[in-house]
Amino acid sequence: MTTDNTRYGGDRTWATFEAEALPHADRLFRLAMWFERNRQEAEDLVQETMVRALRSFHRFEPGTNCRAWLITILQNVRRNRRRARQRSPIMDDAGDRIAAAPFVPPIPQTLTDEEVLAALSRMPERFQEVVVLCDVEDLSYKEIAAALDIPLGTVMSRLHRGRALLRSELASMNGSLTRERANV
Amino acid sequence: MENQEVDPLGTTLKRAFERAPGLQPRPEFIAGLTTLRPLPTAVSRTPRFRATRWLTIAATFLLVGIGGYWSFEARLSADPLREAAIGDHRYCALGLTTNGKEATGITSLAEAVSRYEPGFRVLEDEPGDEIPTSDGPARVLNRHSCVFGGRRFAHIILDYRHTSVSLIVTRGAATRWSIHRIAAHEMTTARWNDLTVMSIRTAGYAVFVVGGLPASELSPLAGALSADLRRVLPKE
Numbered sequence: 001m002t003t004d005n006t007r008y009g010g011d012r013t014w015a016t017f018e019a020e021a022l023p024h025a026d027r028l029f030r031l032a033m034w035f036e037r038n039r040q041e042a043e044d045l046v047q048e049t050m051v052r053a054l055r056s057f058h059r060f061e062p063g064t065n066c067r068a069w070l071i072t073i074l075q076n077v078r079r080n081r082r083r084a085r086q087r088s089p090i091m092d093d094a095g096d097r098i099a100a101a102p103f104v105p106p107i108p109q110t111l112t113d114e115e116v117l118a119a120l121s122r123m124p125e126r127f128q129e130v131v132v133l134c135d136v137e138d139l140s141y142k143e144i145a146a147a148l149d150i151p152l153g154t155v156m157s158r159l160h161r162g163r164a165l166l167r168s169e170l171a172s173m174n175g176s177l178t179r180e181r182a183n184v
Numbered sequence: 185m186e187n188q189e190v191d192p193l194g195t196t197l198k199r200a201f202e203r204a205p206g207l208q209p210r211p212e213f214i215a216g217l218t219t220l221r222p223l224p225t226a227v228s229r230t231p232r233f234r235a236t237r238w239l240t241i242a243a244t245f246l247l248v249g250i251g252g253y254w255s256f257e258a259r260l261s262a263d264p265l266r267e268a269a270i271g272d273h274r275y276c277a278l279g280l281t282t283n284g285k286e287a288t289g290i291t292s293l294a295e296a297v298s299r300y301e302p303g304f305r306v307l308e309d310e311p312g313d314e315i316p317t318s319d320g321p322a323r324v325l326n327r328h329s330c331v332f333g334g335r336r337f338a339h340i341i342l343d344y345r346h347t348s349v350s351l352i353v354t355r356g357a358a359t360r361w362s363i364h365r366i367a368a369h370e371m372t373t374a375r376w377n378d379l380t381v382m383s384i385r386t387a388g389y390a391v392f393v394v395g396g397l398p399a400s401e402l403s404p405l406a407g408a409l410s411a412d413l414r415r416v417l418p419k420e
Contacts, residue, residue: 018218022217022218025209025214025217026208026209026214029207029208029209029213029214030201030202030204030207030208030209033206033207033209034201034207039210043209043210043213046209046213046217047217050217050220051220054220110288110289110331111289111331112289112300112331112334112335112336113199113200113203113204113334113335114200114204114334114336115300115336116196116197116200117200117201117204120197120200131197132197132201134194135193135194135197135198136194136197136198136201138194163193166193167193
């Protein structure tokens with residue numbers, strides 16, 4: 001993992017990069033791990049993201065959200081890799097299911113982290129992406145649109161539908177547990 | 185930031201992401217990213233700078249090694265499972281409800297077995313309702329399953345030496361490092377404020393005995409429970 005000094009900008013660039021970008025490596029890894037479900041793949045993804053980020057660090061605008069910038073690079077790397085693997089697009093019927101959900105149930109407080117993540121993982125990936133980038137990574141709609149290379153309106157509609165789908169899933173997981181608790 | 189509404193869903197998801205053991209990076213991987221640092225190239229052909237370069241690489245490896253080991257040690261000493269078990273004892277067995285913390289998702293063991301964790305089945309009967317120890321018997325007061333700190337536990341509350349003691353079992357997320365450590369120290373003991381917690385890890389589960397007794401008084405019970413549970417808990 002060594003790099004070329006002349007291409008990547010030297011010690012001053014490195015010092016800034018080390019202070020601005022490297023502290024986000026943990027969260028970047030969690031994101032990569034969530035989407036790839038494979039530790040080796042996630043590590044490769046984060047490493048390639050960091051190499052690309054360092055190479056183009058002169059283009060990063062100081063004072064803007066560095067994590068959002070890194071996530072955009074990570075998503076670009078993911079997209080390129082997926083294209084290379086020629087994966088078929090993910091098909092789902094989530095839209096129909098959402099249309100049938102008439103209310104917004106509350107978030108159950110009785111589920112474990114594993115159960116919450118399992119519910120999230122059952123959602124179509126396009127909804128997972130926006131929900132995770134918004135609710136876990138705190139990116140703005142605009143930053144999500146840039147990271148995923150989709151229009152702003154699509155971000156908002158996917159977020160709305162993704163959250164509703166997840167709430168509905170969590171509520172149904174919690175349903176019988178609540179009834180049972182009343183009997184204990 | 186234009187974001188917008190504060191959504192409790194976000195808090196729930198963020199917490200799950202930050203705590204999920206499977207999503208955490210290896211400390212040595214994170215430490216290894218520092219080797220992306222550019223090395224001098226224009227002058228590296230001279231012996232003096234070649235030596236410097238090798239020294240830099242050696243120092244980096246040394247730092248990565250020390251950093252990685254330190255991170256593992258820090259992670260082990262923090263042990264989130266143990267902290268969650270202590271919290272479960274305080275906020276479930278002792279019934280504390282301060283600081284907005286409480287055990288939730290309380291259900292029967294049978295329900296937990298059918299819905300969440302089949303491995304808890306053996307705990308419906310084991311340990312028996314009276315556990316003999318060298319310091320007198322412990323008696324089971326209650327068996328149930330509950331959630332604390334994002335973990336689902338089987339929770340058995342015992343009366344032992346006139347105090348409430350918790351036997352808490354959860355699916356373990358032992359790393360190869362902690363497994364190595366377990367081989368050397370089969371039962372670990374820690375104090376947290378006025379509580380003693382004794383940890384026993386089997387191949388697939390983490391088992392905790394938590395109570396307000398000194399370690400010397402709690403260990404006969406922990407020893408008796410440990411022998412029973414190692415025998416009956418599923419290995420994976």
